[in-house]
Amino acid sequence: MIPVPLLAVLALLSATAPFATDMYLPVLPAIGGQFGASPALVQLTLTGFFLGMGVGQLLVGPLSDVWGRKRLLVVAAGVALVASVGAATAPGILILIAARTLQGLGGGACVVLARAIVSDLATGNAAARAYSLLMAIGALAPAIAPIIGGFLAEPIGWRGIYWALVGLHAVQLLLAVAVVPATGGHSAGGQRLAGQVAANYLAVARTREFWGFAAATAFGFGALFCYIAASPFVIQHSFGFSPRAYSFIFAANALGLVLAALTNSWAVNRVGAVAMLRVGVAAQFLAAAVLLGAAALNAPVPVQLLCLFFCVGPTGLILGNSTALATGLLRTRAGAASALLGFVQSLAAGAVSPLVGLGHNPPVDMAAGMVACSLLAVAGAWAATAAIARRR
Template sequence: MRVILVLGALIALGPLTIDMYLPALPSIVDDLDSSSAAVQLTLTGTLIGLALGQLIIGPLSDIVGRRLPLISGTAVHIAASLLCAIAPNVAVLGLFRGLQGLGAAAAAVVAMAVVRDLFTGRAAATVLSRLMLVMGVAPVLAPSLGGGILLVGSWRWVFGALTILGVALLVLAVFSLRETLPPERRRGRGFMPVVRTYGGLLRDRQFVVLVLVAALAMSALFAYIAGSSFVLQEEFGLNEQQFAIVFALGAIALIGASQFNVLLLGYFTPVRIVISALSGAVVAALVMTVLAVAGIGGMIGFLVPLWFVLGAVGLVMPNAPALALSRHGEAAGTAAALLGAAQFGLGAIIAPVVGALGNDNVAVSVTMVGVSAVALAALIAVTVTSAKNTRASTTSGV
């Protein structure tokens, strides 16, 4: 439990970095004399930083251990948060947000690698579900914290708060997290061993599909994150504090489903849970799209099916990564890096797509339908192929 609490606090740095400034997006547009699409690209910058950072830090953590990359990355996040607070225009803000994401990537990838160092299979899925409960407090609180800060200060104060948070988490990492990768289990130094490891992972078709499923599920969440402040504040007229409350309700749906997943794991396999959850997500997203296009139901017609989609994502997010990481325990850091990079990299693509489609409820709904349907089709395809190969192998053996 202590390990889960520490990892949960550290991995919360990413969601807090992403979500805490969401209520401030419209005010950043006005203050920096920019457009909503341009300001939305600062979110894309953060996600790109998170993706690239994990590709670098993951293999590094397999070589030098978990603690050093974690501590160094958190220090980078602190410096970047300070720079964001004094950014003079939206282009510079986007650049520093990318650096901020790069620093936060250390906590994300190291936490996943530590889970794989200590747990496997259903145990890993259970721990990730518990970890989601701890880290799930972050997206619930982040917009509320941001909204509260905006009551007394400008959007720049939000990044000042993230600086203070980074310092607190750095102290926690230094004094509360032991090294979980002993020297005898570390991988060889050099560029080519890293390339070979990534090559081996990418040749594993099932691993690649599971990573894709996890990334697409995360993209459904990022579609909501990217468009939520504009949909709820500009389209439905909520203020910054009301937006924070509604956003928190969606996060609660996500967290509740992730905890229900622990109970489901006692009766069903992770693969079956993921297929069922994605099927539900497709149906709910289709309902949301129809209501949005027809203009029926208003904000309630948008939020109710949205919460079902977020609940489905809460079931996919612990299981798909656990299944993927269980296939490559010998390179947990690199595997976690590829997983995280895919999740945040695809999220970086999805965020501007929502903006390009109009930043309204139709844009969010259509995007959620697309990513959920592709994830479901990919998982069913690889599951069917795997079953056929197993039957063929058994028949051949007989």
């Protein structure tokens, strides 16, 4: 059993994404106004971040199987800190996108290393429970980040928000040095590094069930990110809420995700990760389909907001279980498995960010993206779990 204090530190280290995205969501329209950029171009700051996250995970995950997790974690936290300084001082939208990409590179490495450390220290349902607790603790970030961003938006603006992120990354760096234990690095030292990395990725790529769980992770998160990327424009522009009101709505939805993750950490020991994953993907798809109908019929705003709440929550049942099941297939290559899992998750998030901003009806566009992603998550989860059941 991993100590809760260590889980809390790992959650903070893996919370780079929610803090670096959700904290500045309330000021996305303001960034576009200052730089004269369209919503689709501003949303590329999200795409760049998640592209960097994907690349960072691909590079660092398998390296940590050879060199160990801690030393790379310290470097990654330092990169995220420097990139945040660049974002805070960016003179234009293109420089901001570049800084965000570098920030994602460091943040992605932190995420994959935190996951791999959990896999080093726990197995089976214990790992699923640990991942769920990690998500529950980490989900406090998207609950409080937009509130912080909403309150900071007016007095200090979007640049001030990035300076706040500089402080956060400094704390992450100190914790990585002082608290996180040295794990991993168990691969054979006689092989060349490039050959070892390639062998690890090849072993992961040949595991069919891994790709089903990867699809559930990527598209389950992709559905959530359709909401994250589009919600500032849907809730503020289409529904007419202020940035501060938006931050409270966003936080309420994030708390729903926290409750789902906590429920999963209790239920997974009783019914197993496979059953909880199936429930999660099915619930997310059904809620997204209802939301699409409500948006298409121009239902009252409270109805659409309630549907959104039930769309976001099931993510807490999906990500912890799909991650535990995927990395549990390849424990000796947990770094490579976690890296590839994180890469496809970041790729899905980066792909949907600009797409949901291209249409002319933001509520419908957002809901349609969530339906498409959640349907693919259902297909991946059921294919992988069915394959495991047949093998038994």
